[in-house]
Amino acid sequence: MDIGRSSFNMILSKGGGALLMFAAITFFARxxxxxxxxxxxxxxxxxxxxSIPADLGLRGALEKRLSEGRNPETVLGSAVAFKLVLLTIVSLGIFxxxxxxxxxLGADLAYLLIATVTLRELSLLYIHAVRGELRVGETASIEFARRLTWVTVAILLITLDFGIRGIVYGLMFGSVVAFVWAYTKCTTSIGRPSMAETKSLFVFSKYDTINSVGAEIYQWMDSAFIGFFxxxxxxxxYEIAWQITLLVIMVSKSISLTLFPQISQWNATASIDRIEETVSTAISFAVFVSIPAIIGSALYSTEILRYIFGPEYTIASLVLVILMIEKLFQSFNDVVGDSVRAIDRPDLAARATVVSVGINLVLNPVLIVSIGFVGAAIATTVSWxxxxxxxxxxxxxxxxxxxxxxxxxxxxxxxxxxGGILFAVKSALPVTGLVLLVAQVGLGAAIYLVASVVIPDVRRQIVLPGLRVIGSQVDWR
Structure with a gap:
């Protein structure tokens, strides 16, 4: 597997998906x-x-075991059987x-929740199966198609006065498209389930469950607590601020998705030198975007929320800045965290997750009650x-x-x-509308990119390798 090419494909997918999500959230908000x-x-x-009880770390375990190349058909059959049992239990619990x-929730959505969870889990299971076959780059188009279908259907149904249900139906349609596509892409047949392979999956998943819990808590527990209090x-x-910050981690997420099965294979062959070199390079690329994003959000958080989503969302201006700081830690952790799991130490990753999730669960309600929903952002940043x-x-x-x-x-x-140049520009020409906002943010991006080309270290280690990967994807004939 070519890590550069696969990462580039995933960045395109994640970037396109993030922009689609950004546009969709803007439409929903208005x-x-x-x-x-x-x-x-x-x-x-x-x-x-x-999705925590509906998966119990099974997706990660399936990807790990398939990447090792041992009894793939039996592994997939065992995973599918295990998944169907879990989905049945969760569906009954929802009912x-x-x-x-x-x-x-404030609306009659429980039955739709059953369908949404089931379809999402089946689609993600097969996406991870394709990744386990060391074909991560090929899942990029599947991920993008799921997001595109969701956004398209949701926007269409909202214009037809379906309201919130229109967005939910969009989610369901997106999962159906992703499941069908991933199923046809997967070259591994479903074999007869085996108790031995089920135990092998469980050995990894019992720890990866904790990591899955951590991931879902980080993504959703803030909103759950805010909704309660x-x-x-x-x-x-809060969620709009959160969705904006997701734009800056599309690089680190794409890299980590590509690294996991490849490092898993290298670990199986004791290729430690290759792992060390790749992890260092991945960190260099992962934080390239998240550091300037902190400065940009500090300058323009209020204007972004006001002129893109509406003035009622400017209450999350400080939240946006704090969550951008959190994304810096997450960018770094995307690389090292998945590397720990890939070297077959999910127990250590689980230990880290238990400690940080415990901090999050304690700080979240305390800080929300004390200082409002800004406290949720602080709790998540500290735990990350x-x-x-x-x-x-x-x-x-x-x-x-x-x-x-x-x-x-x-x-x-x-x-x-x-930041210094933008501060001077903003002071001389205050942002009073969307056009000026886009112009000044674009100016900031241009300044950062020019500086990247001018500084020799950044040009040699980031810009030129990045351009070579991009060039390898383009047919210049």
């Missing part, structure tokens, strides 16, 4: 009131949290608790910082991590220079 949008985000959060769920409008404002430190410590016990301090320092210098 078509629905903040309370209705808050109900949808609560539905989204509950769906994400229910029994539907009155409480509908009351919490505060009004729905705060949920929608702890998670990153622990994952780095555990990975360093097995490989030498060469953190590119010099490059990171240059990123910081470039970001400060960019």
């Amino acid at each position: 078509s629905l009131d903040s309370t209705q949008l808050g109900i949808f985000f609560l539905f989204f959060a509950v769906q994400g949290l229910l 029994v608790s539907r009155p409480w769920l509908n009351d919490y 505060l009004a729905a409008q705060f949920v929608s404002a 910082m702890v998670n990153t430190v622990l994952h780095t410590k555990y990975l360093s016990q097995y490989i030498t991590i060469d953190i590119p301090y010099r490059l990171v320092g240059w990123y910081a210098v470039m970001s400060v220079v960019m």
Whole structure:
């Protein structure tokens, strides 16, 4: 597997998907009131949290075992059987608790929740199966198609007055498209389930379950707590800020998705030198975007929320800045965290997750009650910082991590220079509308990119390798 090409394909997919999501959230925010949008985000959060018992780390275990190349048909058959059992249990749980769920969500959506969770889990299982075949780049188009289908169907149905249900139906259609496509892409046949392979999956998944819990808690627990303690409008404002920050981690997420099966294979053949070199390079690329994003959000968070989503969402201006800081830690952790799992130490990744999730679960309600929904952003940032430190410590016990301090320092210098110029421009020409906002943000991006070309270290280690990967994807004939 070519890591550069696969990562580039995933970046295109993640970038396109993030932009689609950004456009969709903008449309939703302007078509629905903040309370209705808050109900949808609560539905989204509950769906994400229910994926924990609906998966129990099975997707990661399937990808890990398939990448090792041992009894693939039996492994897939065992995983599918295990998944169907889990989905049955979760569906029954939703059915029994539907009155409480509908009351919490503020709408009659429990039955749709069953369908949404089931379709999402089946599609993700097969996407991970394709990744386990060391064909990560081929899943990029599947991921993008799922997001494109969801957004297209949701926007169409909202214009037809389906309201929140239109967005949910869009989610379901997107999962159907992804499942069918991933199923046809997967070259591994479903074999007869085996108790031995089921146990092998469980050996990995029992720890990866904790990592899955951590991932879902980080993504959805903030909104769940805010929905419990505060009004729905705060949920929608927080989630919009969260969705904006996801734009800056598309590089690190794409890299980590590509690294996991490849490092898993290298670990099986004891190719430690290749793992060490690749991890260091991946860190260099992962934080390239997240550092300047902090400066940009500090300057323009209020204007972004006001002129793109609406003035009622400017209450999340500080939240946006804090979550951008959190994304810096997450960018780094995307690389080291998945590397720990890939070297077959999900137990250590689980240990880091337990500590950081515990911090998050304690800080979230305390800080939300004390200082409002800004507290949720602070809680998540602190817990991600702890998670990153622990994952780095555990990975360093097995490989030498060469953190590119010099490059990171240059990123910081470039970001400060960019911020100083933008501050002067903004002071002379205050942002009063969307056109000026886009122009000044674009100017900041241009300054950062020019600085990347001018500084030799960044040009040699980031810009030129990146251009070579891009060039290898283009047919110049």
